[in-house]
Amino acid sequence: MRTTTHRGAAVAAVAAAGLLLTGCSSTDGAQADGGPSAAADDLTPVTLQLQWLTQAQFAGYYAALDQGYYADEGLDVEIVPSGGDVVPQDALAAGEADYAIAWVPKVLGSIEQGAQVTHVGQVFERSATLQVAFADSGVASPADLAGKKIGSWGYGNEWELFAGLNKAGVDDFELVTQAFDMLGLLSGDIDAAQAMTYNEYAQLLETVDPDTGELYQPEDFTVIDWNDEGVAMLQDAIWADSQRLADDEVYQDTTVKFLKASIKGWAYARDNPQEAADIVTAAGSTLGTSHQLWMTNEVNKLIWPSTGGIGLVDPEAWDRTVALALDTHNETGATIITQEPPGTAYTTEYVEQALAELADEGVDTSGADFEPIDVELAEGGN
Numbered sequence: 001m002r003t004t005t006h007r008g009a010a011v012a013a014v015a016a017a018g019l020l021l022t023g024c025s026s027t028d029g030a031q032a033d034g035g036p037s038a039a040a041d042d043l044t045p046v047t048l049q050l051q052w053l054t055q056a057q058f059a060g061y062y063a064a065l066d067q068g069y070y071a072d073e074g075l076d077v078e079i080v081p082s083g084g085d086v087v088p089q090d091a092l093a094a095g096e097a098d099y100a101i102a103w104v105p106k107v108l109g110s111i112e113q114g115a116q117v118t119h120v121g122q123v124f125e126r127s128a129t130l131q132v133a134f135a136d137s138g139v140a141s142p143a144d145l146a147g148k149k150i151g152s153w154g155y156g157n158e159w160e161l162f163a164g165l166n167k168a169g170v171d172d173f174e175l176v177t178q179a180f181d182m183l184g185l186l187s188g189d190i191d192a193a194q195a196m197t198y199n200e201y202a203q204l205l206e207t208v209d210p211d212t213g214e215l216y217q218p219e220d221f222t223v224i225d226w227n228d229e230g231v232a233m234l235q236d237a238i239w240a241d242s243q244r245l246a247d248d249e250v251y252q253d254t255t256v257k258f259l260k261a262s263i264k265g266w267a268y269a270r271d272n273p274q275e276a277a278d279i280v281t282a283a284g285s286t287l288g289t290s291h292q293l294w295m296t297n298e299v300n301k302l303i304w305p306s307t308g309g310i311g312l313v314d315p316e317a318w319d320r321t322v323a324l325a326l327d328t329h330n331e332t333g334a335t336i337i338t339q340e341p342p343g344t345a346y347t348t349e350y351v352e353q354a355l356a357e358l359a360d361e362g363v364d365t366s367g368a369d370f371e372p373i374d375v376e377l378a379e380g381g382n
Contacts, residue, residue, distance in 0.1 A: 104321050
């Protein structure tokens with residue numbers, strides 16, 4: 001296996017993202033000791049640390065804020081974006097946030113390194129990570145990646161790719177550190193690029209094919225979906241402070257309220273995708289109108305229908321993620337974790353209470369009848 005790094009573009013992307021965050025603080029909504037306290041208007045301040053910029057990947061939280069669901073639960077929530085410059089679980093463990101959104105395998109690694117955080121709500125039931133190639137590339141399965149230039153962002157986003165490569169027995173490839181866009185694929189520097197269904201894949205379909213003068217179409221590409229390959233890992237989840245869950249009754253109660261309002265926000269995004277996309281745009285997202293709606297719709301597909309109710313982790317999916325984290329080797333031979341995570345790594349106690357209260361209020365938390373909408377992308381996502 002050969003490794004090529006195109007770090008300049010990736011670093012530039014992260015730096016640009018960081019500029020958008022100027023003036024954002026990850027500590028404004030928490031006390032010095034990290035605990036929520038009663039505000040002057042009797043609302044409890046809560047800081048939520050995201051794992052990326054303001055975008056519809058997090059539509060449910062912005063909808064909950066906009067629609068007053070957090071306030072209805074007595075919470076004054078501040079949503080803090082990231083841009084690659086903040087590791088959400090680290091901010092949570094350091095007391096700089098009350099809750100954080102992060103992918104499960106990444107946090108399992110942090111827990112093994114000593115972070116005392118606990119999974120309290122699984123939002124995405126399905127993985128959104130793809131490997132995308134041009135249709136005439138000969139890449140249609142993980143086995144076809146042998147001998148190819150494979151793009152990956154790194155930063156812990158690469159583990160499903162390596163799980164797929166390991167499973168297919170592929171060890172002869174060139175790993176290219178990919179920028180947070182699809183230019184490497186479009187320029188021919190990468191044979192198969194990493195993409196999220198809700199973001200980078202849409203970027204391809206928003207781009208004009210120079211050979212036709214029209215936008216690229218899905219049939220112009222082949223897609224490797226890690227859900228189909230059996231190596232999908234759990235992604236966006238809500239994490240809380242383990243020690244405070246153990247010792248602080250106020251924080252325990254706040255956790256139920258936060259989960260309840262957040263789930264209600266995601267139900268709103270499911271039932272009102274255009275309105276949810278508009279809410280995220282108003283919150284400061286710089287994404288184009290059609291791209292934002294695409295993202296809302298694709299994220300809804302990752303959540304709905306929800307097997308046991310949004311937020312309730314599927315034990316089989318958890319066990320699969322842990323097993324992959326233990327067994328998957330990257331290009332250096334390292335694994336995400338070297339031992340089983342502690343029993344405090346996840347709990348369903350708080351989300352079960354939140355779901356029960358929402359059921360009493362008549363909120364649909366399973367979305368059994370969910371149907372995605374059709375979204376027409378415009379050039380550049382505008």
